[in-house]
Amino acid sequence: MATVIASYIPAAGRAYVTLTSWAGTTAFTTTPVAGDQIEAPNGITVANDGTVTGADGVYTLRHIRQTGGGIEAVDHTVGSGDAVAPQLTNPVATRTAPDSIQATVDTDEANGTLYALLSENATETNPTIKATGDAQVVNALGTQTVTYTGLPLGMTYYVHFVHVDASNNESAAVKTAAVRTRQTATTTATVVVGSSRNLATLVDPIEPYLFQEWSRNPVASEQLIAQASSGSFDRYGNFETELEAILPIWFVELDGTIHRLTIDTTGLASAQDTKPAPFSFTAKTDVARSLAQTSNTITVQDIDAGLDIPVSVTGGTYSVSVDAGNTWGLWTSDPGTVKLNDRIRVQHPSADTYNTAKSTTLTIGPTGNSQSATFTTTTLADTVKPTISLVGGNVTLVQGTPYDEPGYTANDNADGNLTMAVVVTGTIDEDQLGPQTLTYTVTDAAGNSTSTTRTVTVVAFVPDDQVPPTIQLTGGNRTIDVGEPWVEPGYSAYDAVDGDLTDQVVITGTVNINAPGPYVLTYRVTDAAGNVTTATRIVTVVAGVDYPFTAAAPASRTYVCERTYRPELGEGVFILKAGETLDFDFDLTAWLAEQGDALAAAPVVSVPDDTLALEAYEQIGGLDRVKVWLGDNNAPTGKAYPVRLSITTATNRTAVFQFRVVTLDTYQ
Incomplete structure (x- = not known):
C-alpha cells in the first residue's frame, strides 16, 4: 500500500513506484514531484524518476499526489504506440417498431469513438459518416448498439459505421443490409366505396413502380381506391387498366387520412414487362x-x-x-x-x-x-463407425517384462486417419500372472464411436532353450619353446538361439612360457538360457634346442631316398616316443645321380596338421641331404603319421618322398 495522506490501493495487475525526482514525459496536468507515486500496469516499468520503459503500446498511468491524495489518470505511449486500426464486423440492422430501427456492430478495440450514420444511400464515405453521423464512446470490446426512432414510414435505410480509436486509427466503413420502416395496423377510418369504385388493401411485397413520384411508397395495410371505369389495383399495388392517361386514385393511410392522388399510365402500352414471376426450387x-x-x-x-x-x-x-x-x-x-x-x-x-x-x-x-x-x-449424415486395427493382436508377456504397446491405427470413412484420437484405457501389471485387458476407443466428428480390446496374458518365465552352445578352438593343442610368447590362436562360440557368442567366452588358466611342461586353458561360454559349454586347449612348453644341422643324424635315422613315394613298395618307419625330438636325414644323393638331375629349389617338408611338431628342417650345405627335426605334439600314441619331402629338380620335375613315424608311450 502506498504511504500517502489519502489511502490508495493499486488495481489488480498494476503496481506503483514512489518518486525520488521527476524526469518523465507523461503529460499529467500537475507535474509530479518527489514523494508522489506513479501507478502503471505490470507489463511496463516505471523508474523512481518517472521514466517509462516496456513494449510498444499505449498504457494508462495514474499520478497519486502526496499532498491531498489527488489522482489523475492519462494515457502514455511507449515507442510507436498503437498503429493498428480497429476492425468492425457483423453490422446488422433490425426494425424494432414500425418507425424504429436498431443497429449493431462488433469492434475489436475497447476505446475511441464509434460513428453511426442512418442513410437512404447504400454508399457513404468515412468523412461523411464522421461529420454527419451520431458519435458514441467505445469502452468495451464486442457489440455496439445504436437506435433510431420516429422515422418516416415506408422508407428504406442503411446504417453506416466507422470506429476511430484513441490513437486516431480509423477503421474501414461498414454498413448494414437495407431495412425498411412500416406498420402492420389496419386503417382507423372506415372507408366505404360504391360499385363505381374498386378498393385494394395492400400486403407485402408491394410493387413500387406506379408510386415513384409520390413522397413515399405505400406500406402494407394501407389502401388504394380507383374508379371502376379506370381500372383496379391488386393487393400488391399492381394496377390493371386499358387506359393510357393520368388517372385519379385515392390513397388511405394507416391513420385513416385519405389523399386524392394521380397515377400516370401513359406509355404503359408500349412498356416492357421484364420482371418474371417469383419461382422456387425444392431442397x-x-x-x-x-x-x-x-x-x-x-x-x-x-x-x-x-x-x-x-x-x-x-x-x-x-x-x-x-x-x-x-x-x-x-x-x-x-x-x-x-x-x-x-x-x-x-x-x-x-x-x-x-x-x-x-x-x-x-x-x-x-x-x-x-x-x-x-x-x-x-x-446424408455420417452413420458409419470408425475402425481400429491393433498391431500384433493379443499379446503374451513373460512375467517381469515391461509391457511395450505394439501400436494401433484408426481410420474413418469421413474423417480419415483418427489414430491420434484413440483413447486407451486400462493398465498392465507385468508381475501379475494371467490375462489383462486394454480397451481402445475412438469417436469420429459425427459422434460415431468404436471400441476394441487387446488381451495381454502375463505368463511365468520358462526357459525353452536347453541346447548348449558350441566352442571351436583354432589350432587345437599347441607346443611352444621356452621363452616363446604365447599367442592365442583364436576361438569361436555359437548358439542356435542366441547366435554368435564369441565375445562372451571366458578363458581360465595360464601358460608359463619360462617353464617347460603342459598347461591347460579352459574356454567357457553360457547362453541366455543358462546352458554352459567348456573346451580345453593343452599348451606344451618345451626346452629350446639349437639344432646341429651340420651333424649327420644317427644311421638308424637316415632315410635313403632311392625312389619316390610308392605305397605298394612299402616305406621306412621311425619310432617317436612321447616327449622326444627326432633328428634324421633325407638322403637324395643316389636318386639324383641316377636321374642325372640336381636340386633346383629349397625342399619342402610337411607333416599332418598339428599331430607332430615339425621343429625345423634345412638342406645341408653342399650336399643333397635334408636334415629334419620332429617332436611329439601330444599326438595320440600307437598311430603312424606320414612325413613327406617335396623337391623340385633342375629339369622342373617334382618328386615326393615319404616315411612314417610311429608314436609310442614313453613308459611302454
Whole structure:
C-alpha cells in the first residue's frame, strides 16, 4: 500500500513506484514531484524518476499526489504506440417498431469513438459518416448498439459505421443490409366505396413502380381506391387498366387520412414487362456425396412474350429448354437470356463430405427487376463407425517384462486417419500372472464411436532353450619353446538361439612360457538360457634346442631316398616316443645321380596338421641331404603319421618322398 495522506490501493495487475525526482514525459496536468507515486500496469516499468520503459503500446498511468491524495489518470505511449486500426464486423440492422430501427456492430478495440450514420444511400464515405453521423464512446470490446426512432414510414435505410480509436486509427466503413420502416395496423377510418369504385388493401411485397413520384411508397395495410371505369389495383399495388392517361386514385393511410392522388399510365402500352414471376426450387436432403444433383424445373412467367431477359447462376450450372422440356441445352455457368415460358433447371455436384449443404442460386431478369431462388442439397449424415486395427493382436508377456504397446491405427470413412484420437484405457501389471485387458476407443466428428480390446496374458518365465552352445578352438593343442610368447590362436562360440557368442567366452588358466611342461586353458561360454559349454586347449612348453644341422643324424635315422613315394613298395618307419625330438636325414644323393638331375629349389617338408611338431628342417650345405627335426605334439600314441619331402629338380620335375613315424608311450 502506498504511504500517502489519502489511502490508495493499486488495481489488480498494476503496481506503483514512489518518486525520488521527476524526469518523465507523461503529460499529467500537475507535474509530479518527489514523494508522489506513479501507478502503471505490470507489463511496463516505471523508474523512481518517472521514466517509462516496456513494449510498444499505449498504457494508462495514474499520478497519486502526496499532498491531498489527488489522482489523475492519462494515457502514455511507449515507442510507436498503437498503429493498428480497429476492425468492425457483423453490422446488422433490425426494425424494432414500425418507425424504429436498431443497429449493431462488433469492434475489436475497447476505446475511441464509434460513428453511426442512418442513410437512404447504400454508399457513404468515412468523412461523411464522421461529420454527419451520431458519435458514441467505445469502452468495451464486442457489440455496439445504436437506435433510431420516429422515422418516416415506408422508407428504406442503411446504417453506416466507422470506429476511430484513441490513437486516431480509423477503421474501414461498414454498413448494414437495407431495412425498411412500416406498420402492420389496419386503417382507423372506415372507408366505404360504391360499385363505381374498386378498393385494394395492400400486403407485402408491394410493387413500387406506379408510386415513384409520390413522397413515399405505400406500406402494407394501407389502401388504394380507383374508379371502376379506370381500372383496379391488386393487393400488391399492381394496377390493371386499358387506359393510357393520368388517372385519379385515392390513397388511405394507416391513420385513416385519405389523399386524392394521380397515377400516370401513359406509355404503359408500349412498356416492357421484364420482371418474371417469383419461382422456387425444392431442397434435397440426404443425398449421396460427390454426385450431380439436378433441381426441379421452373418456368419463366409474367414477362412480355418474345422478350429476352438476362439469366445467370452462381454456385453451379443451368440448362434451358425452349420446347416445354422435350429437349434441353447444355449445362453452363455463363450468363445468358431466356424468354417467356422457357424451362430452366440448375445443377451442382453434392458436397464430398457428410451432412454438408451446397447451394446454387439462379437469377432471372435485369438488375433491379429480377427474381432469384436457391437450390440447396444436403448430403446424408455420417452413420458409419470408425475402425481400429491393433498391431500384433493379443499379446503374451513373460512375467517381469515391461509391457511395450505394439501400436494401433484408426481410420474413418469421413474423417480419415483418427489414430491420434484413440483413447486407451486400462493398465498392465507385468508381475501379475494371467490375462489383462486394454480397451481402445475412438469417436469420429459425427459422434460415431468404436471400441476394441487387446488381451495381454502375463505368463511365468520358462526357459525353452536347453541346447548348449558350441566352442571351436583354432589350432587345437599347441607346443611352444621356452621363452616363446604365447599367442592365442583364436576361438569361436555359437548358439542356435542366441547366435554368435564369441565375445562372451571366458578363458581360465595360464601358460608359463619360462617353464617347460603342459598347461591347460579352459574356454567357457553360457547362453541366455543358462546352458554352459567348456573346451580345453593343452599348451606344451618345451626346452629350446639349437639344432646341429651340420651333424649327420644317427644311421638308424637316415632315410635313403632311392625312389619316390610308392605305397605298394612299402616305406621306412621311425619310432617317436612321447616327449622326444627326432633328428634324421633325407638322403637324395643316389636318386639324383641316377636321374642325372640336381636340386633346383629349397625342399619342402610337411607333416599332418598339428599331430607332430615339425621343429625345423634345412638342406645341408653342399650336399643333397635334408636334415629334419620332429617332436611329439601330444599326438595320440600307437598311430603312424606320414612325413613327406617335396623337391623340385633342375629339369622342373617334382618328386615326393615319404616315411612314417610311429608314436609310442614313453613308459611302454
